[in-house]
Amino acid sequence: MRMILIVLLLMPYVVADTLDPYAEQFNFTYISSTYEMFPKYTNITTAFAQGDALLIESRMAGKDPSVAIPYYKEALKTATIEEQALLFETIATLENNPSWYWPSYLRWKFLNNSFHAEIDKHLMKREYIPYSYEEYQLKQPYFATAKDATLFTLGESSFTITEKDILVSQVDRVTRDWLSSQLQNPDAEQLLTVFSEQYDVEDIGWHEGGRISQYKQAINLTHIPVTGTLVKKINGTWYAPNEQGIFMFDVPLDKVQYPTTRFFREDLALIIDTHGVNMLVEQAIKENATIVMGCCDHIGKIKAALYLNKKGIKVICNTDKYLPLALGQTNTTLGSAPFYEQGDSLRFGRQPIEINLSEKIIVLNATENYGLSYYATPTIYFSQLKKQAVLPLDLVFVTIDDYNQLQKVVNTAEEANATIIAARIYNEDDYRVLSAWLETSEQKRVVLFHSEAYPYGYLLLRKYPQQATFDDIMPIFS
Numbered sequence: 001m002r003m004i005l006i007v008l009l010l011m012p013y014v015v016a017d018t019l020d021p022y023a024e025q026f027n028f029t030y031i032s033s034t035y036e037m038f039p040k041y042t043n044i045t046t047a048f049a050q051g052d053a054l055l056i057e058s059r060m061a062g063k064d065p066s067v068a069i070p071y072y073k074e075a076l077k078t079a080t081i082e083e084q085a086l087l088f089e090t091i092a093t094l095e096n097n098p099s100w101y102w103p104s105y106l107r108w109k110f111l112n113n114s115f116h117a118e119i120d121k122h123l124m125k126r127e128y129i130p131y132s133y134e135e136y137q138l139k140q141p142y143f144a145t146a147k148d149a150t151l152f153t154l155g156e157s158s159f160t161i162t163e164k165d166i167l168v169s170q171v172d173r174v175t176r177d178w179l180s181s182q183l184q185n186p187d188a189e190q191l192l193t194v195f196s197e198q199y200d201v202e203d204i205g206w207h208e209g210g211r212i213s214q215y216k217q218a219i220n221l222t223h224i225p226v227t228g229t230l231v232k233k234i235n236g237t238w239y240a241p242n243e244q245g246i247f248m249f250d251v252p253l254d255k256v257q258y259p260t261t262r263f264f265r266e267d268l269a270l271i272i273d274t275h276g277v278n279m280l281v282e283q284a285i286k287e288n289a290t291i292v293m294g295c296c297d298h299i300g301k302i303k304a305a306l307y308l309n310k311k312g313i314k315v316i317c318n319t320d321k322y323l324p325l326a327l328g329q330t331n332t333t334l335g336s337a338p339f340y341e342q343g344d345s346l347r348f349g350r351q352p353i354e355i356n357l358s359e360k361i362i363v364l365n366a367t368e369n370y371g372l373s374y375y376a377t378p379t380i381y382f383s384q385l386k387k388q389a390v391l392p393l394d395l396v397f398v399t400i401d402d403y404n405q406l407q408k409v410v411n412t413a414e415e416a417n418a419t420i421i422a423a424r425i426y427n428e429d430d431y432r433v434l435s436a437w438l439e440t441s442e443q444k445r446v447v448l449f450h451s452e453a454y455p456y457g458y459l460l461l462r463k464y465p466q467q468a469t470f471d472d473i474m475p476i477f478s
Helices: 030-035 047-061 065-075 081-095 098-110 114-124 207-219 281-286 299-310 372-389 407-415 428-439 455-463
Strands: 151-154 158-162 166-169 222-225 229-234 237-241 246-251 262-265 268-271 291-293 314-316 339-342 345-349 353-356 360-366 394-400 420-423 445-448 468-470
Touching: 047 065, 047 081, 065 081, 081 098, 081 114, 081 262, 081 268, 098 114, 114 229, 114 262, 158 207, 166 207, 207 222, 207 291, 207 339, 207 345, 229 246, 237 281, 237 299, 246 299, 281 299, 299 314, 353 445, 360 372, 360 407, 372 394, 372 420, 394 407, 407 420, 407 428, 420 428, 428 445, 428 455, 445 455, 455 468
Parallel strands: 166 222, 166 291, 291 314, 360 394, 360 420, 420 445, 445 468
Antiparallel strands: 151 353, 158 345, 229 237, 229 268, 237 246, 262 268, 339 345
């Protein structure tokens, strides 16, 4: 028998002096200013998303966020039970009125989410909230390489998925992208494939949304974008929890201060636009996920990926800046690995190339800039590999300080007579430069990082399957 929960509109027992008080400490224009993109929302069709659009606009303009509240209350009428819980919490934070935590508490209890329910109970009573914290330690094991090893192989790692798999993903860059003014309900069926770049290439699509769309077209697997991750600030760092409600996985500040985040207290918040594997652990295990897809551009995301692997859950993180921190530890997390249809399944990885240990490797590096720094991923990987393999790899680093400078890497390779480059492909210029270099000899090879998420990286990996591979974190020495 279906149980229907009646929406209770409780009268506030506290008159708030300040609306949305715990949001005042955050810079909601940081990301939009960094990318020089300022959202303007039109054609939004759901009350939930309309409320979020008004919340974003008011916060970024430093104005009263209460204009969003009527839309959240309207959204309650058609929301699922879990959405109702999130909406009641949203209203509680914006009105600074803890009475709204009572109906959200009831809904979390009904959903058997005691972790979230207990937090709401303490919030309702304005009490101290007990919490559990555990530091997840990353290991950096040495590779057991034979003294007479002469080669190493990258790209042999692989796994497959089928229509029986359950894929859990982040919301950001999948069903929503607040930065490029694309808002709908977090669990919307429509997947986004074009984002802040604002163009597509051969209908390939960008980021996680573009890839998941392709997976679903190929094998029609179950996909669940998850939202509503609780994060807590402990000793100056924000953390997301595991499935037991133990806060373990570091969350970077820039994701906490997304303008859609609900701030319960100065050290406790609710993430709606989840971004990163670190925000997906609790829900992935609850949803019986067999595979998780999210960003791996932060150390906390690598910790979460390894944690999920230990639970038997595969992880795909095409955006893989810090995946090298997992070198030698797992073969069930893949970074910028291509995928191919194989009967009724998708095979990820298994696109190997061999590299002689005496070969000179030209490695891309980049200056520390918010967007450009992803071009430093090859340097992070090979520096870490050299350390853990304890081998005298012949690495030549080439640093760029702006986009469209990959020709510097190719020029260095030509001058050194090198036939192996470690690089990243983001745009057409990157693709053109590396493709032209590969065309001159079948002996030339590339290892790509942080590339599969973007159309031109996607294209090159498939155009040169014998010459291009990915950032395999389980290299084979022989």
